[in-house]
Amino acid sequence: MDNALLRIEHLHKAYGPHVVLEDLDLTVDRGEVVVVIGPSGCGKSTLLRCVNALEDIQGGRVLLDGESVSRQAKDVARLRQKIGMVFQSYDLFPHKTILENVLLAPMKVQKRPRAEAEAEAMELLDRVGLADRRDDYPRQLSGGQKQRVAIVRALIMHPEILLLDEITAALDPEMVHEVLQVVLGLAKSGSTMLIVTHEMAFARAIADRVVFLEGGHIVEESREPKAFFDKPATERARQFLRTFEY
Amino acid sequence: MRSLGLDVLFKGKNFLRLLGGLWVAVRISLISVVISIALGLVMGMLMTGKNRVLKAVFRVYLEIVRIMPQMVLLFVVYFGTTRVFGWDLSPEASAIAVFSFWGTAEMGDLVRGALIGIPRIQYESAEALGMTTAQVYLQVILPQAVRRLIPLSINLITRMIKTTSLVMMIGMVEVLKVAQQIIEANRKASPNAAFGLFAVVLLMYFAICWPISRLASYLEKRWA
Numbered sequence: 001m002d003n004a005l006l007r008i009e010h011l012h013k014a015y016g017p018h019v020v021l022e023d024l025d026l027t028v029d030r031g032e033v034v035v036v037i038g039p040s041g042c043g044k045s046t047l048l049r050c051v052n053a054l055e056d057i058q059g060g061r062v063l064l065d066g067e068s069v070s071r072q073a074k075d076v077a078r079l080r081q082k083i084g085m086v087f088q089s090y091d092l093f094p095h096k097t098i099l100e101n102v103l104l105a106p107m108k109v110q111k112r113p114r115a116e117a118e119a120e121a122m123e124l125l126d127r128v129g130l131a132d133r134r135d136d137y138p139r140q141l142s143g144g145q146k147q148r149v150a151i152v153r154a155l156i157m158h159p160e161i162l163l164l165d166e167i168t169a170a171l172d173p174e175m176v177h178e179v180l181q182v183v184l185g186l187a188k189s190g191s192t193m194l195i196v197t198h199e200m201a202f203a204r205a206i207a208d209r210v211v212f213l214e215g216g217h218i219v220e221e222s223r224e225p226k227a228f229f230d231k232p233a234t235e236r237a238r239q240f241l242r243t244f245e246y
Numbered sequence: 247m248r249s250l251g252l253d254v255l256f257k258g259k260n261f262l263r264l265l266g267g268l269w270v271a272v273r274i275s276l277i278s279v280v281i282s283i284a285l286g287l288v289m290g291m292l293m294t295g296k297n298r299v300l301k302a303v304f305r306v307y308l309e310i311v312r313i314m315p316q317m318v319l320l321f322v323v324y325f326g327t328t329r330v331f332g333w334d335l336s337p338e339a340s341a342i343a344v345f346s347f348w349g350t351a352e353m354g355d356l357v358r359g360a361l362i363g364i365p366r367i368q369y370e371s372a373e374a375l376g377m378t379t380a381q382v383y384l385q386v387i388l389p390q391a392v393r394r395l396i397p398l399s400i401n402l403i404t405r406m407i408k409t410t411s412l413v414m415m416i417g418m419v420e421v422l423k424v425a426q427q428i429i430e431a432n433r434k435a436s437p438n439a440a441f442g443l444f445a446v447v448l449l450m451y452f453a454i455c456w457p458i459s460r461l462a463s464y465l466e467k468r469w470a
Contacts, residue, residue: 054370081376091371095389105375108385
């Protein structure tokens, strides 16, 4: 049986003459954690944004559960409910409290009753250690705390897949750990995730599969992350990983 | 010390007449502000849109409003257009037209500023949660824009109230004009009334504008 949840086929993305992703194929299976790494500007963030139809694409298609996700689709809002996304910058809604941030989408988009949504919100906030901050505003939280709330806000929608776009890149080093712990917990509980990151140790720990992207192409792909990080097959990947050593 | 001329203030119905004049000033500002906010919201949203011709037109409009003294605009509308186009505009209608023309431009620019000040990622993270375009605006973008707008538009109201003193130049009897009439009528009996009455007018403007301006800074702090 086909276990693929997300299927990206011949994806072509360009800004004018500048090609970012070219004829890219990638499949993510149910319960799989795929980590995309690569140098800045290689198109890895753009890839995630295309999966969520935040970008127009110039060719190919993105299929979630066999359904095409695109900006033009009338039901793009419905499909996006199945795709959770956490961004690099803290993107909580500043005019709402932590609890309201988490409750907004389940109540307005999924029309769930408040009592039920709130119970789940509190359970999730508790799991990331922030239940006592429910009535605070985002500006009162640290970067790491805000990112954990952003993860909860995505999780409460029960997404089939979670996209994490360099979620620790804007954080102080001591806050990176607390956020990545939460993500590791999600991976253990079987969540399907497509992750873009610069944290190589984290990528090595969490990945079921590593994808090395450069110049809009997949240069190397490995189902043995430890082997990949110790001894990548391609010269390009070797050079890239060397830039993380001192 | 000489008399301050305050005796005239409570002679006959003078004080009530002053309050009536103040109401005229406040009424013109309020009506103009409501029109300005409604039209300004539309203009601000269009200014953040993609239509370049529309944007250019709004820029020129805004520059004209900023450069032209409001009094000249009042004269053009009340004395000028009534002759050229042959329509019958009351001074109050002319005043509201000019104040709305001015206020719409300023509000439009404030709305534009408030909207572009909201980071792209706010739209995107709302979309990523599966919200429709209407929900993105209603739940996420407009509440933030309005919070930035309210203090600024309140300041516009106080500026309008102060500027209504100009409408006496096109024959409207607002608070300043009432004061002038009272002073004229009592020139012989109470020659110092000019001081007392104009001072009272000043206090009246203050009594109206100060609470409004306090409210603006309170909201600014609360929603910062």
